[in-house]
Amino acid sequence: MQAPAHIERIWQFTRDIEQAAAVGEWERAAQLASERSPLLMSLGAQQSAAALATLREIQAIDIRVAEAAQAAQQALGAEYRAAMQATRNASQYQHIAQF
Numbered sequence: 001m002q003a004p005a006h007i008e009r010i011w012q013f014t015r016d017i018e019q020a021a022a023v024g025e026w027e028r029a030a031q032l033a034s035e036r037s038p039l040l041m042s043l044g045a046q047q048s049a050a051a052l053a054t055l056r057e058i059q060a061i062d063i064r065v066a067e068a069a070q071a072a073q074q075a076l077g078a079e080y081r082a083a084m085q086a087t088r089n090a091s092q093y094q095h096i097a098q099f
Contacts, residue, residue, distance in 0.1 A: 006042075013036035
């Protein structure tokens, strides 16, 4: 694959990852990142200025997606803890109401 086409494919994967993350499709984002990874790893050290600029944009998107993933993980963790507390509360009510 020619280098510009290779970079373009990586760019498209990155945009797809960003879109999946934006709508909370984290499983899809992870799948796309897994598919993109070998392409990134196969890049040589020598890249054109345009390719380097694109790679910097990809890196910036990856940082934003990672931050969004961390925020989503924290929010889901908080929801989980709240749901577990509600379950305990309901269980306690059932236990007390039986008397």
